[in-house]
Amino acid sequence: xxxxxxxxxxxxxxxxxxxxxxxxxxxxxxxxxxxxxxxxxxxxxxxxxxxxxxxxxxxxxxxxxxxxxxxxxxxxxxxxxxxxxxxxxxxxxxxxxxxxxxxxxxxxxxxxxxxxxxxxxxxxxxxxxxxxxxxxxxxxxxxxxxxxxxxxxxxxxxxxxxxxxxxxxxxxxxxxxxxxxxxxxxxxxxxxxxxxxxxxxxxxxxxxxxxxxxxxxxxxxxxxxxxxxxxxxxxxxxxxxxxxxxxxxxxxxxxxxxxxxxxxxxxxxxxxxxxxxxxxxxxxxxxxxxxxxxxxxxxxxxxxxxxxxxxxxxxxxxxxxxxxxxxxxxxxxxxxxxxxxxxxxxxxxxxxxxxxxxxxxxxxxxxxxxxxxxxxxxxxxxxxxxxxxxxxxxxxxxxxxxxxxxxxxxxxxxxxxxxxxxx
Amino acid sequence: xxxxxxxxxxxxxxxxxxxxxxxxxxxxxxxxxxxxxxxxxxxxxxxxxxxxxxxxxxxxxxxxxxxxxxxxxxxxxxxxxxxxxxxxxxxxxxxxxxxxxxxxxxxxxxxxxxxxxxxxxxxxxxxxxxxxxxxxxxxxxxxxxxxxxxxxxxxxxxxxxxxxxxxxxxxxxxxxxxxxxxxxxxxxxxxxxxxxxxxxxxxxxxxxxxxxxxxxxxxxxxxxxxxxxxxxxxxxxxxxxxxxxxxxxxxxxxxxxxxxxxxxxxxxxxxxxxxxxxxxxxxxxxxxxxxxxxxxxxxxxxxxxxxxxxxxxxxxxxxxxxxxxxxxxxxxxxxxxxxxxxxxxxxxxxxxxxxxxxxxxxxxxxxxxxxxxxxxxxxxxxxxxxxxxxxxxxxxxxxxxxxxxxxxxxxxxxxxxxxxxxx
Numbered sequence: 136x137x138x139x140x141x142x143x144x145x146x147x148x149x150x151x152x153x154x155x156x157x158x159x160x161x162x163x164x165x166x167x168x169x170x171x172x173x174x175x176x177x178x179x180x181x182x183x184x185x186x187x188x189x190x191x192x193x194x195x196x197x198x199x200x201x202x203x204x205x206x207x208x209x210x211x212x213x214x215x216x217x218x219x220x221x222x223x224x225x226x227x228x229x230x231x232x233x234x235x236x237x238x239x240x241x242x243x244x245x246x247x248x249x250x251x252x253x254x255x256x257x258x259x260x261x262x263x264x265x266x267x268x269x270x271x272x273x274x275x276x277x278x279x280x281x282x283x284x285x286x287x288x289x290x291x292x293x294x295x296x297x298x299x300x301x302x303x304x305x306x307x308x309x310x311x312x313x314x315x316x317x318x319x320x321x322x323x324x325x326x327x328x329x330x331x332x333x334x335x336x337x338x339x340x341x342x343x344x345x346x347x348x349x350x351x352x353x354x355x356x357x358x359x360x361x362x363x364x365x366x367x368x369x370x371x372x373x374x375x376x377x378x379x380x381x382x383x384x385x386x387x388x389x390x391x392x393x394x395x396x397x398x399x400x401x402x403x404x405x406x407x408x409x410x411x412x413x414x415x416x417x418x419x420x421x422x423x424x425x426x427x428x429x430x431x432x433x434x435x436x437x438x439x440x441x442x443x444x445x446x447x448x449x450x451x452x453x454x455x456x457x458x459x460x461x462x463x464x465x466x467x468x469x470x471x472x473x474x475x476x477x478x479x480x481x482x483x484x485x486x487x488x489x490x491x492x493x494x495x496x497x498x499x500x501x502x503x504x505x506x507x508x509x510x511x512x513x514x515x516x517x518x519x520x521x522x523x524x525x526x527x528x529x530x531x532x533x534x535x536x537x538x539x540x541x542x543x544x545x546x547x548x549x550x551x552x553x554x555x556x557x558x
Numbered sequence: 559x560x561x562x563x564x565x566x567x568x569x570x571x572x573x574x575x576x577x578x579x580x581x582x583x584x585x586x587x588x589x590x591x592x593x594x595x596x597x598x599x600x601x602x603x604x605x606x607x608x609x610x611x612x613x614x615x616x617x618x619x620x621x622x623x624x625x626x627x628x629x630x631x632x633x634x635x636x637x638x639x640x641x642x643x644x645x646x647x648x649x650x651x652x653x654x655x656x657x658x659x660x661x662x663x664x665x666x667x668x669x670x671x672x673x674x675x676x677x678x679x680x681x682x683x684x685x686x687x688x689x690x691x692x693x694x695x696x697x698x699x700x701x702x703x704x705x706x707x708x709x710x711x712x713x714x715x716x717x718x719x720x721x722x723x724x725x726x727x728x729x730x731x732x733x734x735x736x737x738x739x740x741x742x743x744x745x746x747x748x749x750x751x752x753x754x755x756x757x758x759x760x761x762x763x764x765x766x767x768x769x770x771x772x773x774x775x776x777x778x779x780x781x782x783x784x785x786x787x788x789x790x791x792x793x794x795x796x797x798x799x800x801x802x803x804x805x806x807x808x809x810x811x812x813x814x815x816x817x818x819x820x821x822x823x824x825x826x827x828x829x830x831x832x833x834x835x836x837x838x839x840x841x842x843x844x845x846x847x848x849x850x851x852x853x854x855x856x857x858x859x860x861x862x863x864x865x866x867x868x869x870x871x872x873x874x875x876x877x878x879x880x881x882x883x884x885x886x887x888x889x890x891x892x893x894x895x896x897x898x899x900x901x902x903x904x905x906x907x908x909x910x911x912x913x914x915x916x917x918x919x920x921x922x923x924x925x926x927x928x929x930x931x932x933x934x935x936x937x938x939x940x941x942x943x944x945x946x947x948x949x950x951x952x953x954x955x956x957x958x959x960x961x962x963x964x965x966x967x968x969x970x971x972x973x974x975x976x977x978x979x980x981x
Binding site: 307308309310311328347348351352354355358388389390391392427429431432449450452453454455456457458463464465467470471474481482483484485486487488489491494500551552553554555557558 | 730731732733734751770771774775777778781811812813814815850852854855872873875876877878879880881886887888890893894897904905906907908909910911912914917923974975976977978980981
């Protein structure tokens with residue numbers, strides 16, 4: 136990996152000089168700080184141009200330096216290349232003198248590398264242990280699908296507490312709102328579950344992407360590990376996809392109402408897809424709940440080029456009759472409006488605890504009918520609304536077995552077991 | 559009625575004199591104040607003995623004065639007699655000089671009669687209208703089964719507002735906590751929905767037995783009547799008992815889960831029975847709800863020598879799996895206890911919104927099984943617990959048609975329509 140990165144850096148530098156460009160190529164990320172974990176996001180090379188100049192020439196340089204590549208887009212465009220079996224990101228950025236003068240998020244990375252590289256010597260193995268531990272328990276990665284710990288965050292935690300096991304020990308008693316400020320220079324109030332003030336940019340929370348549940352998944356697993364350390368925290372056994380029969384047995388045993396909405400995933404990166412899936416999940420949950428269905432659990436996921444929302448209800452069907460609670464009888468005006476709005480009742484109006492109540496025919500008795508008829512009227516996020524409207528399938532109960540893809544069956548195995556290490 | 563009461567009073571007075579007893583027999587209640595409504599609770603005659611003397615001789619006198627009678631018991635024993643087609647209560651009590659020196663509730667009645675009789679002249683018809691209106695809309699009677707307005711309360715309302723229609727007009731804008739104090743001498747804070755300070759006993763709320771729902775049933779009906787006065791407020795059409803077929807159609811249309819627990823009513827007066835039925839209804843409701851069933855409505859009633867509790871659920875059956883929410887992961891001690899308490903899970907533990915959650919097999923999937931197995935373990939009130947333990951039947955859905963009694967079918971007709979006049 137070192138050789139490859141060295142040769143790429145040299146090639147870029149040569150090409151830049153031949154074009155008379157003032158560009159400095161530098162290796163950043165974990166590879167530059169000896170905390171690179173095999174299987175990690177591979178090599179990050181930044182092409183720094185002077186402030187005020189154009190990033191376009193650097194982008195063109197990246198394209199030419201790596202003939203096999205695709206272009207991607209985060210805050211600016213960058214090149215994702217394949218070089219001798221490694222994935223390499225070539226990212227144009229500005230060379231700023233001070234992290235507080237940053238123009239975009241990627242410009243910050245070289246400062247992170249500098250900060251860590253200067254302090255991490257001797258602690259690299261602790262970082263690697265922590266990263267693999269987090270990977271094993273499923274909380275590693277700040278991408279929105281995971282909502283976990285970034286590589287930089289793990290490095291700061293090791294710097295802060297001094298070793299792998301000291302991080303776990305400290306985490307065991309974290310509470311929501313925990314603040315870690317290595318340089319003691321935090322400038323802003325954050326309302327995130329964990330706040331780790333960025334040593335190179337005091338207004339930024341390095342743990343901003345970490346969700347409450349991932350944070351406490353780490354806390355809970357840390358306690359378990361300290362009590363009973365074991366290798367399979369780092370390398371858990373692979374989850375086996377469920378066979379048709381296993382899936383049917385689970386569905387039958389639970390006796391609940393599983394319902395899945397599947398559709399073609401929109402052509403966007405996971406960091407765009409997953410927030411929209413969560414938003415869509417919430418919108419459908421709200422629809423189900425306001426229609427009277429009570430939810431056991433819900434989830435969302437993707438496999439291949441498909442995405443899906445999964446809901447587990449107590450029951451498929453509700454009674455035809457439903458209660459609608461009105462205003463207190465002493466609020467005469469509200470009461471009149473409520474009564475006028477419900478001229479056709481099955482029972483009532485009657486008075487309960489001082490309020491008017493009517494019982495009305497329910498619009499949708501079956502959860503499947505409700506979703507089939509209303510899903511297209513929900514606001515599911517820009518890309519998802521489109522994707523769902525173009526076409527979707529609703530699978531209920533045993534029909535889930537008609538989805539054969541291995542990744543989906545692994546998802547279902549995880550969903551049904553739903554086991555997290557908690558101590 | 560006047561003749562009958564006069565002849566009874568004379569007979570008692572004669573008998574008392576012949577026994578050398580110092581007893582004054584007086585007619586009290588609505589009959590004594592010209593506000594007696596045909597069908598009302600008939601004649602109340604009080605047998606006043608001097609303070610400090612024994613009530614026993616007065617009770618014996620009452621027995622001998624009315625050969626056809628039965629004995630009842632409220633605060634003391636009294637005689638309920640049948641004389642020439644009238645029901646007459648002969649009630650021993652103390653003659654006290656001032657209502658504030660009362661020894662028991664019945665001693666107060668002669669003071670009420672005196673207070674009303676001296677002021678009601680010219681307003682008797684308004685009282686009769688108000689009583690019949692309240693009877694027609696189902697809020698007349700302070701017995702616990704009704705929880706409505708007593709006769710004395712209607713008289714005070716007419717005295718306060720001046721006429722039948724002025725009572726309705728004032729009631730139209732009542733709010734909970736309304737206070738009426740004719741003599742301006744209220745001495746205590748009451749927390750009842752309506753407070754009417756007793757003119758003869760300033761610490762007492764005449765409307766103490768009135769429930770919030772009966773109060774606002776009257777408020778709502780008053781508004782309706784003022785908008786569209788009609789005779790059937792006073793004399794509503796009789797409710798027809800449901801036939802088997804009608805009952806089946808309703809049950810089918812609602813699609814809900816009706817479940818009835820029927821048993822021999824304990825041999826107690828309605829004022830003892832109904833509070834216990836309400837308590838039992840609440841206890842079973844709580845059992846159903848904590849077992850995961852959601853209730854549409856519930857009620858309780860009696861017919862003949864039977865009593866019953868009725869529950870209407872959304873569904874008969876719940877899934878085998880049920881969620882149990884645990885403490886937040888950061889409360890390590892609570893968490894340990896929670897996890898230790900649930901060693902056998904169907905799914906989990908997992909973390910949701912920072913809390914540990916497990917999914918467990920549900921103890922009772924069917925509402926019928928739950929009630930059949932747990933009803934005897936509930937605390938249903940002294941008399942009811944005994945009665946239910948001695949024997950009960952559980953009827954679900956269409957099985958309700960096996961209860962043929964006319965009063966039950968009228969109850970079901972009312973329950974299913976559940977219509978109250980509300981404006």
